[in-house]
Amino acid sequence: MLLAVLSGFLLAAAVPWLYKLLQGRINWALALLPAGLTVYFASFMPEIAAGDQVLVSYNWIPSLDIQLSFLLDGLSLMFALLISGIGTFILLYAGSYLHGDRDLPKFYIFILAFMASMLGLVLSNNLISLFVFWELTSITSYMLIGYHHEQLKSRKSALQGLLVTVGGGMALMAGLILMGSVAGTYEISEILNNGDVIRDSGLYTGILILILIGTFSKSAQVPLHFWLPNAMAAPTPVSAYLHSATMVKAGVYLLARLNPSLGETELWHTILPLFGALTMFTGMFLAYRSTEIKKILAYTTLMALGTLTMLIGIGTELAIGAAMTFLLAHALYKASLFLVAGSLDHSTGTKDITKMGGLARIMPITTYAAILAALSMAGIAPLFGFIAKEMLFEAVLESNYLTSFLLVLTVATAMLGVAIGGVIALRPFFGARKETPSKPHEAPFAMWIGPATLATLGLLCGLLPFLPERGILSAAVTSVYGEYESFYLTLWHGFNLPLMLSIASIAVGVLLFFGWDAIRARLLWLDKVFAYGPERGYEKALDGMNWTAQWQTRVLQNGYLRYYLLTILATLIGLVGYTLFTGYEPRLLFDFVGVQFIEAVIAILIVLAAVVAATTHSRLGAVVSVGVVGFGVALVYVLFSAPDLGITQVLVETLTVLLLVLVLFRLPEFLDLSSTAARMRDAVVAVAVGSLFTLLLLTATELQLHDPISQFFVENSEPEGHGRNIVNVILVDFRALDTLGEIFVLALAAIGVYAMIKFRAEEYKK
Amino acid sequence: MTSMPSLILSTAARVLLPLLVLFSIFLLLRGHDLPGGGFIGGLVGASGYTLYLFAFDSSAARAALRMDPRTMVGLGLVIATLSGVIGTFVRGEPFFTSQWWEVYVPIFGEMKLSSPLIFDLGVYMVVLGSVMTIVLTLAEAEE
Amino acid sequence: MEPLMAYVVGGLYAAAIYMMLRRSIVKLVIGLILLSNAANLLIFTAAGLVRGTPPLIAEGAQVPPPGVADPLPQALVLTAIVIAFGVLAFAVVLIHRAYEIVKADDLDQMKSTDT
Structure with missing residues (x-):
């Protein structure tokens, strides 16, 4: 298990060599690892489905109760499968998509490391190691988003993602440590059984809020959502990966994971659905307003993250079931849609969906994948997304808090979802052919296999819903909710309210689809309003930080080295001197009894040489004197029982002289630049520091604290x-x-x- | 260096280099029981190659090293780090728990092979590699 | 012996600080070397000085003879010596590069970030 988690890092380290060996075909070799991991994790499916858990533990820092332990249950297995399964296709795809890119090896290194961090995150059974992997995903995704580092926009987006998620990570760390100390253990499997201890503790509210800040920042909940669409600066395969199974789902994963210990309180049932529903609707609304295909998809990811947060917050058996189903459906269709978007961009040279049309004949396989995935997103039967949406409606209808508020937003979102699904499925592929910057062509095999497979899986899961249910979903529900009474997936729920809502949303959605261009034009004025959104707050905060940094740099760092030094030395004399004279009894000893002749000679030699080095006008003289000091110190080491130090000092001293010969003599002669007054001042400071250290040493040798x-x-x-x-x-x-x-x-x-x-x-x- | 190297220096360097390198490895191996170890061994090795550099030139010293000193630094760091995880992988013990094996080597008989020794080898390579990176870079800038 | 070394350490510190406060960059380097020697000697002396009993264990013995020199400061100083060399090399080259660009041996002329 440890090897499974770390293999990604190991392979990442080997990429430079492999790349030299395999060149352009490296993606096939690298994809073997996630493919193998998928098989490895899949082999646990029967065991997990039967209700077992796999717990592996390694001692990491036993003195701090930090174990490197891994827990494989329904929830983590589902994530592990998604991460490694989708990762396989992403690697294949990227090799073709980024073919010939100068930094391609770097890309493989980052994405493998990212995959491994993500696996570590979902498999960790220890809060501390979970946090370490959590931060690793932030850092590796920073590298991935900023892959086109020569573009200012990429760098800015990457930094934004990093600052928001790592800033949230700080809060998360505080929350996790608080939780660990309240529960008395950092092992997640034990904490999950101790939910009551945490819920009853006075720190519960604090823990919950801190952890929510962390998860909301990672999972881009309103108002921290702005970094996610900007992260589109990353190459498309990265976006596909970050949005479908990984990164942004990390927050959702943690919420689901901690549901048994933090959930089922009023606070949980209100905060989560509130933010989740707002994010869900905001995401879908923003998606409807966009025309750039990657932006649209990014906003629909917001919608999905909001939906999942809301469902976990509702927390009923049905809601958790819906969350898990929705999560799987979303991972399948979102990954394939992003890959399709990348193929379209790659093939037509534009990202603007209004500029594409009639591509179905040229790109049949891509069209197939796009239609299946987009319809799943729109929630049309018989695709998997339909089942997820039915369950979503049902869960919202049954929720105990904020019911009508949630219902209105959910239905509105579903309507917009139908329209957006239609836009993505139909606009680029049907209608009149439009002139595009480059001549479109079908994507190569490595680029269509991923989206086609994932989209087909979405169809299969919809037609044969018992497969995902028995295979993984029921186990996942067990790990999040506990023992459930009835959880099953089916396409046909009978004529009930959810079905009515579905039909209504499809009807309105179709209208919204046909009115897309007109309504979008009417909504343009909102741009001005959105300019004052949370992103502006982020930028103001960043500007403020820069301003403060500049201000304090101007004050403290005036460019004169000696003033820095004088500040430091004055502080040193003040603090050490104060402690020494108030806390202890400093003594000035002249007790030289027992000093042997040779030792006295060496001591005098060192001091004399130091004085010469400090006062000579010749560089050569100074270098020689420094050499004498060094060898004198080496003799002191030898005389006082430190042979290792003596040898080291002699060798280093030799090399130092050599270094000075190589460089120093190419620098100008010593110059006397300071005025006499400055020299007097420096001499006073120097003697004061020297005396302080003499006193300190005289006092310290007699003291044993x-x-x-x-x-x-x-x-x-x-x-x-x-x-x-x-x-x-x-x-x-x-x-x-x-x-x-x-x-x-x-x-x-x-x-x-x-x-x-x-x-x-x-x-x-x- | 740029000036004509002296015959005595170059002859001495030719003889001394292998001796110093051997001596440095000797120091490295005995370091656990007597004065020596990776730091000292690495420094002795580095002084040998530096002497060679002064007797001939930087390309000769580079050739004598056989391995790019930067690679040696990286390799040394990897070896040192890996020596810490042997115990983790084999026995599930914390990072840097020392591991000991008795190994029979022909001629020398029973030898103690241990993860601290491997670690010290890493230290040796980092020290030698770093000092040589610095010295060679400076010497090449000079030329 | 410790009192005598205390004065040596004080003298080294004074010389080092004085050199580091000069405007000439070459003097700064000399000051750095003196400073690292002073600091190493400070740590070494603070643990107490013992003659002729290095922290080595005789073959076959389990513990060294009593009154053996403290090995811990020795280990600390050993790495410090080597690192000081690395840092010194870095500083020297940094100064050299700065000199190449600014063409001045005066630290006061290096206070602007624009070249």
Whole structure:
């Protein structure tokens, strides 16, 4: 299981080599991984459908009760299948769609890493590791949205997505940690059984609001929805992936996951449906106003996210069932619609749906996929989307809070949905052929297989609803809702109110479809109103932050290094001096008893050399003196029982001198630039700092505030670490993590040197 | 370097380089029990190659290294990190729990192979690679 | 011995700070080197100085002889020495690049971001 989650990261790391090996055909090889994962996860289906759970746990940071544990139940299995299944098609598609793109290997790296993060997120059984994966998806999606990084718009959208989701992530982290400490465990499987403890605690409201901020930002609920349409700056396969099964569904996933422990309170039943319904309607309304095909689809994703949030918020057995059904239906049709949109864009050279027409004859397979998927979105029988919509109506009718408000918005959304579905299914493909920027052609195999398969699945699920129900949905409902009484899918519910509503919405939807161009033109004036939307708030906040940063930079960073240093040093003298003189008894000792002759000579030599280095007028003199200081310090190490340090110091000292020879002598001679007054001031500061450290050291050597931890290392080096050089055992075993960080710093410094010398800004532009 | 290299220096460097590299590996291997280890070993190795660089030129030193020092840095980091997850994957223990194996090597007999040793090898490669990246980059800028 | 080293550390700090406050960029580099030496020596001395008993365990023994030198500051300082070298190299090259662009050895002339 761990390998299944991490394999995406591992493969991502191998992409550069594979790319050299396979070039343009790499997408076929890479798609094998998600395909394999799909099969792997599918093999759990019988077990999960039978009501079992798979729980795998690895110790990660046992001292903080953080396990790397994975939970596979109905909900996470459904997500895992969607992520890996759709991921397969996305990878295939991308290889063709982005064929010949300069940064293609980078794309594969990011999308594989993103897929792995997403899998980790839905499979995590620990709040902390869930959060880590959550943030990883934010970061990798930032890379993906900003893939066309040379475009300002891409960079801006990517940053916007990152700031909104990571900002929400902060709130989420606070909420998760609060929840963990209230429940007394960070293991999700245990928290789910402890729902009452959390609901009864005084912190419940705080936890809920913090977690909701996190999930709403990720799942783009009003008023944090603006980043999602902008994220369309990403290449189309990415949009398809982000919108159908991943990223934005992460918030919905978390809500569904935590439903047993946070749900079933009045607060939950009001906040979620309220925001969900508003998002649902806003999304669909905005979609109706747009003509760019990707924008339309992005707004319908908002609609779907709102619907799911609303259904989870309603929280009845029927609503959860509807949510799971809707989620599956949406993933299938949205992925294929986005891929179709990409093919259309690729083939015609325009994204504007009003500029396309009559493509059915040229692109038959794409047309087939588009019609099936769009009708599923519109909720037309016998497609899967119809079943989902019927259940949605039923659930809203049965809801206990805000019923009429929700019903009005739902029905209005459904009407607009029919119209939009019709626009996407019919406008580009039928009617008169229109001139497009490039000559249209059918998409290649890699680009039609995904949408066609997914759209066909949508049809199959609609015709044979017991397949998804037995296979996965009933298990998913169990994990979100608990034991249910009756949950089944069927196309025919009888002549009831939901069916009436469906028929009514289709009738009005058809009218809205035919009036699309006219009504859209009437709604243009709204542009001015929307200019004052939440996005403007985001931009104002960003501007404010930049302004503050500039202001405080002007004040604190005036460009004179020595004033920074003087500020720092004054603070140092003030704080350390204050603590030293008020908390302890600083003593000035001249106790040189027991100092051996050679040691005294070395000490005097070091100080003399330092003084020479500081006062000489020759660069060579300074370099030599610094060398003397270094070797003197090395001797001190050797004399006082630190052979490792002595050797290291000597070697580094040699290399330092070499470095100075290579660079320093290409710089100008020493100059005396400061005035005498400035020099006097600096000397006073320098002597003050020096004296402070002497006092500090004199006081510290006589003081023992805590028991030294070194005793542990000394005693356990041989028995535990099997090493007799204790310093080395500390470095590579006891404190290996520190050392790892340190070699990373060293590597960064080397890369920095390399980059500064080899890459010049002028050359990069070419 | 640009000036004519001295014959004594170049001859000495030719002889010293393999000795210093061997010595650095020796220091690396014995580091767990006696003074030495990845940091010191890496620095000794780096001084050997730097000496070679001064005796000949940067391309000769690059050839003597055989591996691009930047690759060595990356590889070292990967090795060091992977040594930490061996225990995680094999025994489900926390990151950087040390693992020990007794390995029989012909001539040397029983040897202690351990994840800390692998980690130290990573440190060695990062130190050697980083110092050589810096020195070679600077020397090439000079030329 | 610690009192004597305390004065050495103080002297090194004073020299380092004085050099870092100069306007000449080359002097800044010299100051950096002195500063890292001073800091390493500070940590090393603070743990107490012991002669002739390095933190090594004799073959076959389980623990080192009593009164052995504290290994922890040694481990800290060892990595610090190597990192200081990396950071120094970075700083030196940064200064060199800045000098190439600004053509001035005066830090006061480097206070604008425009070149």
